[in-house]
Each structure stands twice: as structure tokens, then as C-alpha cells.
Amino acid sequence: MKKKMFLLSLCASCVLAANINFKEAAQDIKRADPSTQAGVVLSYHDAIKDVKKSVVNISTSKTVTRNMAGFDDFFNDPYFKQFFGFDFPQQQRGGSKKEVISSLGSGVIISSDGYIITNNHVIADVDSISVSLPDDDTEYKAKLVGADEKTDLAVIKIEAKNLSAVSFADSDKLMEGDMVFALGNPFGVGSSVTSGIVSALNKNNIGLNQYENFIQTDASINPGNSGGALVDSRGALVGINSAILSRSGGNNGIGFAIPSNMAKDIAKRLVEKGKIERGFLGVTITNLEGETKKAYSNQSGALITSVEKGSSAESAGLKRGDLVLKANEKNITSASDLKNYIGTLEPNQKITIIYERDGVSKSVSFVLKADTQSISSQGLIDGLELKNLDTNARAKIPANINGVLVTGVKEGSKADNAGFEVGDIIIGVEQDEIKSLEQLSSVLKNNQAKSFTKIWVYRNGVAQLLVLR
Incomplete structure (x- = not known):
């Protein structure tokens, strides 16, 4: 039976902002001991038969370019021929081969009109996304609504109605x-x-x-x-x-x-x-453990080990050594608690922090600034993943070095061809020094009419020039 194809763009910008109402399960939970059901066959068929309709199959594909250089030397090595007894076809020296790679994953329907949640790593950097529904041979082409690499979650959408939402x-x-x-x-x-x-x-x-x-x-x-x-x-x-x-x-x-x-x-x-914007507290934190507990009245929390200049935390007066106990109504028992909770808040959102300093509990309320490290670097330089330098990155470089950190380079992209490497720090474009993603974006826009752009990177202790065409 021939599958019907519903062709839709993968471009996230094609999806308009929308609202979504989630279907909620009853929150009054009752637990039962299955051992009381003696003499009967225990089965969860009825419990899962409906939710099975909400879980979909996802298949993706992308085209990659593989470098074939050097393979002919390997195949024609006399020792290789001796063991295999025949010649292999010649590959063009220095050539490349395009190949389509497919992969499979799953997703969960979260609204009856086609919104589906899945992992970011299932759909990241792909050319097409296809969705198959349970007991349905129709293949739907999905469009990307938005993705969040930091939680490994993404939402896609298919054009379908009356779906079974989880x-x-x-x-x-x-x-x-x-x-x-x-x-x-x-x-x-x-x-x-x-x-x-x-x-x-x-x-x-x-x-x-x-x-x-x-x-x-x-x-x-x-x-x-x-x-x-x-x-x-x-x-x-x-x-x-x-x-x-x-x-x-x-x-x-x-x-x-x-x-x-x-x-x-x-x-x-x-x-x-279509995207995730996070508030930024601007602290480095760790758990309270071992001997450090003796220095505090409270025995759990998120211990601040450093405060970034110009951050929300510095403006609020938080200092190294403060032990965060509560953020709004959320009890904080570990560094992970605080990090995850701050990650749920948006810029300009008010927050109240309760903390211990010198054995005394204190409280401070302030507004979270934007997370400049989460500003999208997509489209700034083809093939590069970028972020502002944070405290951890700065600890490994001289204090006088400023710039933007390269965290990823896509194979076969313009950035890859120009010679960018993970760990490079972009310190200048043409004659402009670079100190942040915002500044890099502005400078690149001013130079976009040029046929090539000179970009300076800090690598292995020295400045190097790369030419982006």
C-alpha cells in the first residue's frame, strides 16, 4: 500500500507561536500491593492500551560528506593485496563521497493537533523528520517547533487532528x-x-x-x-x-x-x-560535604564558590561562601537543585533567595538577568556552536584573553573548511576585538558584504588567523 506523504518544512521559523493545553492525569494517587490479588492473573494491559496510541516512531535522515582521501593507498598496499588476492577499485585521490544516514527514535504525542515531544539528540542536525503513528501506515513529514540542547528535549509537529494525547x-x-x-x-x-x-x-x-x-x-x-x-x-x-x-x-x-x-x-x-530563554544567576556552586558541613548551621544546600562580575547574583549582594537554602518556594538541598530550578526561570523574572551567611539566615529578592551564555549562536558562522566564556573556561586561559568559545564544529561546513576547532576562542574579526556573542553578531553583520572575513582565534597559547569564505 503506497504511503501518503504530507510535505512540510523543517524550518523552525515556519512555526508560529502557539498555546498548548496538557491533558492531566488524576493527581490523587492510590497505591496497591499486588500480593493481595491472590488467585488472579495480574495484567497491566488495560493501563497501557491507551498510552500506546500516544507513542510514535520517528525516523530521520541527513546527508554527510565522507573524505575518501588516502583510501586508495591503503587498498593498494602490497601486504593488503597479498592477503586478499585482488585489486580494489581506485578512489579519486582527495575526493569525497556524499552519503545519506538514517536513524530511528521515538516520540510522545502531547496534543491532539499534532505536537510531539522527543529527545533533541533524535532530531538534531537532520535534513528531514518522518513520523509514523501506531496502527497507521501513513508517514507524516514533521516540522521542528523548537529544541533545547541543555535538557535534550525537542518538540516537533505533524499536520494531523484528533490524535491521542498522553x-x-x-x-x-x-x-x-x-x-x-x-x-x-x-x-x-x-x-x-x-x-x-x-x-x-x-x-x-x-x-x-x-x-x-x-x-x-x-x-x-x-x-x-x-x-x-x-x-x-x-x-x-x-x-x-x-x-x-x-x-x-x-x-x-x-x-x-x-x-x-x-x-x-x-x-x-x-x-x-520556539526557543528556551533562561534567567542567569551567575554563580559557581557545589554541594556541602564532609568537613565543610561543620562551618554551617544547615547541613544541606548549594554552596556558592564564586560570583561572576555584573551578574544577577553580584547585583543582589550574594558572595562566595553563602549557602543557598531556598529559591522562591523551592527547597534547595544540593547544587543540582538550584541549577535545575534557575533553569526553569526566564529573564526578568523575580526571585527570592534565602541563604545562610556567618550562621545567620538572610533573604534577598531581585530580578534575574538574561543568560547571555544561552543566546543562540545559530547562523552566526555556518557550522559553529558558540558560547560566551564562563568561569570554568576562563580558568584555563590568561586573564587578558576575551572572546567567544567554540564548542562545536559541524563536519563539511564553512567553519570546518576554514579550519575552526573545538576549544578555539574567537578574539577578533577583521580589526574588531570580540568579547561576547552579541558583539560577534554585530561585527559579522557589518562584514557580511565581503567575499571573505578574517577571523582571529586564540589556540594553544597563540593567536591564529582563519579566513572564512
């Missing part, structure tokens, strides 16, 4: 030992359900995302499950499947899901604005 549970009410089910498209085999329990909560410092508050589960999460649903025994969404810890690539019983409350917040902001 019901959101309050992930803050999850408990270790709760039964959960992972739904998705593992290994491309189609819709699949695995079961397990919540193994741990509030897992952070895993090194996957900047903002981490993972649900850990032993329900099997395999390649292709990314972006799928983690649901409780009622079939309500508690998390978005994201990653596994594995040396082999298969499931070893440690999987991670992004809590539904975080997913709902990010999805709402992406649908409404």
Missing part, C-alpha cells in the same frame, strides 16, 4: 519502587513495551545534559527508545526515555528518563516561543 503525571510524586513501563521503538522493531521499577530519583552529574534530574529505571530502554514514554501503572506519563548506561550498546538495567514535569515545562515554552 496524560501527564506529576513526576514529583514518584517513589522508588513504583512500577513503570517504557514504550518506544527499540532497534526499529516497532511499538514495544517493557516493564520495571523506579530504581532511583533525582540522578544528576551523569554527564549527559547540562540540566539533569533523571529518573533511573531498570525497565529496558534500548537504542530507538530515545524520546519514548516512561509511564506509571495507570498509563500516565512520568518521564521521557533518554539514555542508558551500557558498554555494549544494549540494556544493562540502568536507564534514564527526563521527568515529565521538566518535559512539560520545556514543551510549553518551545510551543509558545
Whole structure:
């Protein structure tokens, strides 16, 4: 049967700002001991039959260019010929080959009119996104609504109506030992359900995302499950499947899901604005541990170790050594608590911080400034991911070096061809010194009419000139 194709642009700018109303699960949770059901077959079929309709398969494709230089020398090596006994076709020296790479993932329908949440890594840097619904052979071409790399979440949209939207549970009410089910498209085999329990909560410092508050589960999460649903025994969404810890690539019983409350917040902001804007506190923080606890009346919180100049924290009078105990109504028991909570706030939003200094609890209220480090670098220089220098980056370079840090270089892009490398610091464009993303954007606009642009980078202790064409 021939599939109908609905062609839509992948361009995020084509999606207008919108509102979204989430379907909420009942929040009055009752737990039951299954051992009281003696003599009956325990089954969760009725609990998951509806949510299965909300989990979709996502396939993506992108074209990459592979450099074939040097392969002919390898194939024609006399020792290679001796073992294989025949000649290989000659590759043009210094040539390249274009190749289309496809990958699979999962997504969860969050509104009846076609909004779908998935992982950012499922749809990042692809040329096309296709969506297949359960029990439907129609293939929908999706458009990107918005993505947030820092939480590894993204929202896409297909043109369809009357879809089965998932019901959101309050992930803050999850408990270790709760039964959960992972739904998705593992290994491309189609819709699949695995079961397990919540193994741990509030897992952070895993090194996957900047903002981490993972649900850990032993329900099997395999390649292709990314972006799928983690649901409780009622079939309500508690998390978005994201990653596994594995040396082999298969499931070893440690999987991670992004809590539904975080997913709902990010999805709402992406649908409404197409991007995530975060307030910026401007502090470096750590946990209160070991001997350091003896110096404080409170035994948990987020310990401020440095305050950036010109930041919201400096303006509010916060100092190194202050122990943050509460942010608005959120109790802060760790550095991760504070980082994740600040990540939910937008610029110009008011915040009240309660903290301990010299054994005394104090309170300060102020307005968060914009996170200049989260300003989009997309489109500034083709193929580059950029961010402003933060405290950690500045610790590795001389104090007199200012600029913008290169955090990613896309293969085959103009930036790649010009010789940019991850870790470069853009310190100048033509005769202008660069100190921030905002300034880089302004200077590049002034030079966009030129056939090439001279860009100075700081690399391995010296300044180097790159020419961008």
C-alpha cells in the first residue's frame, strides 16, 4: 500500500507561536500491593492500551560528506593485496563521497493537533523528520517547533487532528519502587513495551545534559527508545526515555528518563516561543560535604564558590561562601537543585533567595538577568556552536584573553573548511576585538558584504588567523 506523504518544512521559523493545553492525569494517587490479588492473573494491559496510541516512531535522515582521501593507498598496499588476492577499485585521490544516514527514535504525542515531544539528540542536525503513528501506515513529514540542547528535549509537529494525547503525571510524586513501563521503538522493531521499577530519583552529574534530574529505571530502554514514554501503572506519563548506561550498546538495567514535569515545562515554552530563554544567576556552586558541613548551621544546600562580575547574583549582594537554602518556594538541598530550578526561570523574572551567611539566615529578592551564555549562536558562522566564556573556561586561559568559545564544529561546513576547532576562542574579526556573542553578531553583520572575513582565534597559547569564505 503506497504511503501518503504530507510535505512540510523543517524550518523552525515556519512555526508560529502557539498555546498548548496538557491533558492531566488524576493527581490523587492510590497505591496497591499486588500480593493481595491472590488467585488472579495480574495484567497491566488495560493501563497501557491507551498510552500506546500516544507513542510514535520517528525516523530521520541527513546527508554527510565522507573524505575518501588516502583510501586508495591503503587498498593498494602490497601486504593488503597479498592477503586478499585482488585489486580494489581506485578512489579519486582527495575526493569525497556524499552519503545519506538514517536513524530511528521515538516520540510522545502531547496534543491532539499534532505536537510531539522527543529527545533533541533524535532530531538534531537532520535534513528531514518522518513520523509514523501506531496502527497507521501513513508517514507524516514533521516540522521542528523548537529544541533545547541543555535538557535534550525537542518538540516537533505533524499536520494531523484528533490524535491521542498522553496524560501527564506529576513526576514529583514518584517513589522508588513504583512500577513503570517504557514504550518506544527499540532497534526499529516497532511499538514495544517493557516493564520495571523506579530504581532511583533525582540522578544528576551523569554527564549527559547540562540540566539533569533523571529518573533511573531498570525497565529496558534500548537504542530507538530515545524520546519514548516512561509511564506509571495507570498509563500516565512520568518521564521521557533518554539514555542508558551500557558498554555494549544494549540494556544493562540502568536507564534514564527526563521527568515529565521538566518535559512539560520545556514543551510549553518551545510551543509558545520556539526557543528556551533562561534567567542567569551567575554563580559557581557545589554541594556541602564532609568537613565543610561543620562551618554551617544547615547541613544541606548549594554552596556558592564564586560570583561572576555584573551578574544577577553580584547585583543582589550574594558572595562566595553563602549557602543557598531556598529559591522562591523551592527547597534547595544540593547544587543540582538550584541549577535545575534557575533553569526553569526566564529573564526578568523575580526571585527570592534565602541563604545562610556567618550562621545567620538572610533573604534577598531581585530580578534575574538574561543568560547571555544561552543566546543562540545559530547562523552566526555556518557550522559553529558558540558560547560566551564562563568561569570554568576562563580558568584555563590568561586573564587578558576575551572572546567567544567554540564548542562545536559541524563536519563539511564553512567553519570546518576554514579550519575552526573545538576549544578555539574567537578574539577578533577583521580589526574588531570580540568579547561576547552579541558583539560577534554585530561585527559579522557589518562584514557580511565581503567575499571573505578574517577571523582571529586564540589556540594553544597563540593567536591564529582563519579566513572564512
